[in-house]
């Protein structure tokens with residue numbers, strides 16, 4: 486990862502501008518920490534920068550800088566990003582000025598925005614290649630509605646000519662500074678450029694803030710390049726998603742849907758059968774073997790892998806889990822592996838309405854039914870807990886049948902203890918197994934028992950009051966009124 490890609494001659498450094506406030510999000514969270522596909526906007530951008538082969542990545546932080554820096558520092562990344570603080574935030578040119586001291590002179594600098602999360606590494610590599618260490622390369626796109634963006638101003642008379650015959654780029658004019666004629670231009674600056682470091686530094690030093698917003702515009706360097714005769718090239722992007730920025734909750738939601746649709750399409754291309762790609766959410770990575778079927782409204786988080794022929798019913802939430810081949814996850818099941826993970830064995834049946842928590846390890850053909858919660862417990866092959874039960878910190882043997890309403894009392898108020906249930910044990914309904922406890926293999930626990938002492942293999946153990954009956958019992962009668 487950490488090497489310059491082939492055929493870009495100079496090393497690539499990336500600057501990610503992420504200091505802005507994001508006022509229009511109306512949120513106390515810094516804008517770049519809002520999540521898309523379960524991951525912060527700025528992390529998407531930094532990961533792409535790494536994938537581009539960047540030698541150095543400098544993230545410009547300002548608004549919420551400690552949180553933004555901490556969020557990135559917590560991530561394992563191929564290149565450790567450096568930070569440059571921008572306080573106060575005086576514009577995009579000012580932002581890059583703060584990063585400049587950390588940029589070497591021999592590199593091509595790619596400039597990105599922390600709020601444009603879906604830019605792709607191939608696009609950036611192509612742009613760096615276009616810059617070729619001596620040109621200013623801008624990523625542009627033609628939009629039906631260019632409102633709010635910087636317009637690409639080309640040599641006179643050519644702006645309306647077919648794209649491939651237009652004149653040279655002369656300047657980028659921000660919307661607020663644009664004339665009516667300039668506002669009509671539909672080719673806009675995406676906010677992404679590749680520029681030789683040495684040239685960039687010279688231009689940055691000469692920026693001013695004499696414009697409608699009183700800001701130091703990075704985009705003013707285009708005019709400087711033109712005056713100096715440095716070639717400016719516009720590389721057109723045909724994919725609006727890659728350059729879509731997030732400024733409002735509405736834009737974030739729209740981009741989320743588009744992102745999810747892309748992930749859904751790519752899974753379907755690999756043979757995964759999604760009941761409805763518009764009702765599918767992946768916030769992390771999902772590996773699927775052949776013939777996986779996923780019904781509507783499922784959410785996958787973290788790292789999930791599904792073996793061949795796995796079926797996932799509607800409305801399941803599955804995070805950090807491995808589901809082996811042939812297993813069926815029935816509707817409304819919640820699986821959350823967190824760090825310890827969850828594994829579901831081959832041909833196991835889980836749900837509906839089951840809850841598997843960290844450290845749940847189900848063997849082959851295990852059945853876990855409705856309203857059963859399992860945490861930090863191993864169930865060996867063929868074990869069953871089909872209704873209304875809790876297994877926490879338990880080791881459950883093969884073919885055990887664990888009755889409805891039974892629980893492991895694994896917590897004494899201070900410490901957690903283990904429950905060990907041998908192979909072929911039958912635990913009746915409504916039992917409490919008070920840990921630490923061992924139930925011997927082949928044993929039976931009578932319904933309604935509270936078990937506090939180890940039981941022998943093959944034994945029937947019952948701990949409840951003996952049943953008594955009172956013959957011809959007369960129920961109390963209501964007293965007459967008054």
Ligand code: UD1
Nearest residue numbers: 502503504505574575576577580598599634635675676702
């Ligand atoms: C910028 C471009 C505009 C382009 C648009 C594309 C300028 C002057 N304009 O406008 O031509 O069409 O992006 O989306 O560059 N930021 C800082 N510090 C600052 C100001 C901004 O770090 O002082 C960061 C923001 O957090 C954001 C990025 O720079 O990630 C872009 O800033 P923003 O204010 O959104 O620029 P636009 O007005 O969208």
Ligand code: CA
Nearest residue numbers: 600730731732
């Ligand atoms: Ca913006």
